[in-house]
Amino acid sequence: MNKIRWGVLSTAKIGLQSVIPALQKGEFSEVTAIASRSLPKAEVAALSLGIAKAYGSYDELLADPEVDAIYNPLPNNMHLDWNLKVMEAGKHLLCEKPLGLSVDEVEEMILTRDKYGVKAGEAFMTKSHPQWAETRERIHRGEIGNPCLVQGAFTYYNVDPRNIRNMPTMGGGGMWDIGCYCITMARFVFEEEPKRLVASLEMDKEFGTDRLGSVIMDFPTGQAHFGVSTQAALFQRMQILGDKGHLEVRIPFTPPIDQPTHIDQDNGNYLPQGITRHEYATVNQYTLMGDDFSRAIMEDKEVPVTLEDALNNTRVLTAVYRSAETGQWVDV
Ligand SMILES: NC(=O)c1ccc[n+]([C@@H]2O[C@H](COP(=O)([O-])OP(=O)(O)OC[C@H]3O[C@@H](n4cnc5c(N)ncnc54)[C@H](OP(=O)(O)O)[C@@H]3O)[C@@H](O)[C@H]2O)c1
Structure with a gap:
């Protein structure tokens, strides 16, 4: 595997303006799919950013076998539910900050990560x-x-x-x-x-x-x-x-x-x-964060900002x- 195939959960501004173009410049990352609650919105985003696949629901993205990892920039109150679904679908997960809104939420994510054996981390690009x-x-x-x-x-x-x-x-x-x-x-x-x-x-x-x-x-x-x-x-x-x-x-x-x-x-x-x-x-x-994370998957190493670190934050x-x-x- 030369590059990790990323799927993006929603047409959030941070994804469209910063993270997707950055991942696309990565040595070890590519963005292959984007999902939105609205198919036309996903299609417009996919067309403008050169992403191959657009989905009209988040569940369809999680069911795509050609996606290795999900970038989750949903509103903060939706991180928990969708992070759990991402990991239950066997996908690696990079979620925007703040990862969760309570200690219990983050602890649940840690248990789910360990149960499904995926890589998961918080998108504090600053640290890269x-x-x-x-x-x-x-x-x-x-x-x-x-x-x-x-x-x-x-x-x-x-x-x-x-x-x-x-x-x-x-x-x-x-x-x-x-x-x-x-x-x-x-x-x-x-x-x-x-x-x-x-x-x-x-x-x-x-x-x-x-x-x-x-x-x-x-x-x-x-x-x-x-x-x-x-x-x-x-x-x-x-x-x-x-x-x-x-x-x-x-x-x-x-x-x-x-x-x-x-x-x-x-x-x-x-x-x-x-x-x-x-x-x-x-x-x-x-770009550095995305590549650090992709390499952590490829080389089975620790991700840049772990869920344990997110728990302490x-x-x-x-x-x-x-x-x-x-x-x-x-x-x-
Ligand atoms: N690391 C950074 O530099 C950075 C910078 C900015 C923000 N962030 C983080 O990124 C996340 C998103 O921030 P943002 O400002 O980019 O958000 P945003 O533009 O408001 O986008 C959030 C997206 O979530 C989806 N969504 C699903 N249900 C929703 C609902 N009920 N209400 C609103 N949106 C809903 C929508 O996508 P669809 O319509 O396509 O489904 C929407 O476009 C937050 O966690 C924030 O803290 C990080």
């Missing part, structure tokens, strides 16, 4: 970008000393009442949508799990979803804090402070696929002449919502 592997290597080499504080921000402006992010019944809300990135990358940097956290969330009165949020997390060897908003100007940044220096990942989560990205490093002398800028060649992190996310109810510290 070389800028993060190198950030970790710089920390391992001691370039900033011991990391003690991670801080992050991720914001965008979206007040469309028809957008799934603004619908509580669809698993909407800023923490589920983008807080998950700040949490997973703080865990990636410390290489350990937070013990406790405190969170504050501001809810949108019309939508009933969290539109502004801040979290402080206590890790065994340091602290992380971050803020997210679905109603602030587009911005993202992550900083790692150590006792000898500082790394700033300028576009940490969705770096452009058509221009290089940067990390700034300093040794505590935060003047322009004290800062070294590291440039990363232009890459498409969705879900523990933190659910703790954020628990803490926000009372404003008190909670154990993760």
Whole structure:
């Protein structure tokens, strides 16, 4: 098998605009089928993206013996049911973030993965970008000393009442949508799990979803804090402070696929002449993620972001919502 044959569950925007074109550029991935609740929608998508087969139901896609793996970008509240069906159909599964909306959901997915012996993972493409592997290597080499504080921000402006992010019944809300990135990358940097956290969330009165949020997390060897908003100007940044220096990942989560990205490093002398800028060649992190996942299937290796990792992220996310109810510290 030279390439994994991917099927796509729905005509979600993220699939059409980013992930399908990226998979199509992969060395080990190809997209052979797409399904929608509406056959015409699937046909239009298939035609415009050069996908061979279009299905008018998700079940037909899962029944296709010429599909090896499914990419699932359904709304968050539909991940559980369809992930279980995908794995029960014997297909490998790459599901969008956040994988599940509760610890129980993710545990059920883990049991199902093990029962059906398929590969399954969460689509945190951010972790496939070389800028993060190198950030970790710089920390391992001691370039900033011991990391003690991670801080992050991720914001965008979206007040469309028809957008799934603004619908509580669809698993909407800023923490589920983008807080998950700040949490997973703080865990990636410390290489350990937070013990406790405190969170504050501001809810949108019309939508009933969290539109502004801040979290402080206590890790065994340091602290992380971050803020997210679905109603602030587009911005993202992550900083790692150590006792000898500082790394700033300028576009940490969705770096452009058509221009290089940067990390700034300093040794505590935060003047322009004290800062070294590291440039990363232009890459498409969705292509890298797809190929990493396809190779995990072909070579029977661990997938890039495992369900166990997703379970730990879900523990933190659910703790954020628990803490926000009372404003008190909670154990993760
Ligand atoms: N990794 C990333 O960079 C990234 C970026 C954006 C979003 N995401 C994740 O990807 C997922 C999809 O996000 P999106 O913004 O692309 O979603 P979207 O454009 O709203 O698409 C969701 C799709 O789900 C299908 N669907 C089935 N039942 C539905 C229902 N009751 N209501 C609405 N849609 C329904 C629809 O496809 P059909 O009509 O074809 O069936 C729809 O096009 C989410 O989990 C999100 O967190 C990830």
